[in-house]
Amino acid sequence: MxxxxxxxxxxxxxxxxxxxxxxxxxxxxxxKPPLHYENWGVCPFECCTYRDWTAEEKIPVHRGRDERSPVVFQLQKDEQVMALTGVVVTEKPIPVKINKTVKDGFIQKDEAPQLTLHSGDVVYFLTPLGEGYFKFWYRGNVYDSGDNLRAALPDHGVSTMTWWKLVRNSQGNMGWTRSDKFNNVDACG
CATH class of the missing domain: 1.20.5 (Single alpha-helices involved in coiled-coils or other helix-helix interfaces)
Known part of the structure; x- marks a missing residue:
């Protein structure tokens, strides 16, 4: 016993x-963020807008977000499509060591920074948002950067990422493309 x-x-x-x-x-x-972190609805540069886009060249559009996925239709040069949304898949986020204490890290619907980051803390750069701002990962959460963090960072490089766009043609067919060969994406220019 x-x-x-x-x-x-x-x-x-x-x-x-x-x-x-x-x-x-x-x-x-x-x-650390998960491998292949997906940022849905993000348009990854300043003034990037999902709206009517025009193909600059022939562009294959796939059933799924995979180049091996069947092509559901082919856009012709100067053909207009409706860009509905997108997803930026961050395959390799860039770890960035903070070099001075800053208050930063914004979440939707809150104007106050959520974090106090100290020298030596590490954030993970996920997706650019334009004008030096970006989405970043810190201790299990995703934040938008503000002016303070942008000023406190050394040159951090760029994450490895893929931007998939969901488009619909004039016949109502929808599919995904990685192509960046579209006009009218930038609402500022």
């Missing part, structure tokens, strides 16, 4: 240790 109690205690302690290791691993994993 005494041996069974000891074995049960060993099993319980081992289970607790494994649970702690698993929980620590999960919190560490939240420090």
């Amino acid at each position: 005494h041996v069974l109690t000891r074995q049960k205690n060993v099993v319980i302690k081992a289970s607790m240790a494994l649970s702690l290791l698993f929980m620590n691993g999960m919190s560490a994993a939240q420090e």
Whole structure:
């Protein structure tokens, strides 16, 4: 009986240790964004707008967000489509070490910065938003940058990302393309 109690205690302690290791691993994993982080609805530069676009050349449009996905229709040069939305998939975010304390990190519907970032903290650059602003990952959450963070960052490079656009042609067919060969994307120019 005494041996069974000891074995049960060993099993319980081992289970607790494994649970702690698993929980620590999960919190560490939240420090970095997931692989292939998807930013839905983002237009990745200043004045970028989903609206009527015009193809600059022949462009294949796929059923899914994969170049191997079947082509559902082919846009011809000067053909107009409605750009409905998009998703920027960040394959390789850039870790950026903060070089001075700043208050920054904005979320929708809140005008106050949500974070106090200190020298040495690391944020992960996800998607550009234009004019030096960007979406970033910090400890499991996504924020929009503001002026303070933009001024506190060293040259950080650019994340590896793919911008997929969902378009609809005049016949009502819809599909996805990675092509950047469209006019009328920039509402400022």
